[in-house]
Amino acid sequence: MARKRHGIRLSSALPNRKPVETRPRSVPQVGRNDPCPCGSGKKYKACHAATGERYLAKIAKERDRERLQQERARLKAAGVPWYRRLFAKPGAPS
Numbered sequence: 229m230a231r232k233r234h235g236i237r238l239s240s241a242l243p244n245r246k247p248v249e250t251r252p253r254s255v256p257q258v259g260r261n262d263p264c265p266c267g268s269g270k271k272y273k274a275c276h277a278a279t280g281e282r283y284l285a286k287i288a289k290e291r292d293r294e295r296l297q298q299e300r301a302r303l304k305a306a307g308v309p310w311y312r313r314l315f316a317k318p319g320a321p322s
């Protein structure tokens with residue numbers, strides 16, 4: 229059954245809307261003796277191991293942001309209007 233919000237059935241308000249597939253953010257797997265992904269050249273255990281998963285999630289978020297900016301730049305060069313670039317997803321057909 230469609231969910232109601234403010235007395236309007238969402239499926240009827242957006243009849244052509246398709247569910248968006250989301251990919252989980254790829255958090256890098258780093259071993260204790262591997263180089264730190266921050267680029268310092270130190271081992272991960274001596275650099276950012278104390279901050280743990282929060283730091284790795286931050287790195288993954290930055291990579292996602294960079295990939296999205298590259299996708300938007302590609303769409304801009306292709307002449308796609310700004311309102312379509314705003315909601316662009318990397319890897320989606322343009």
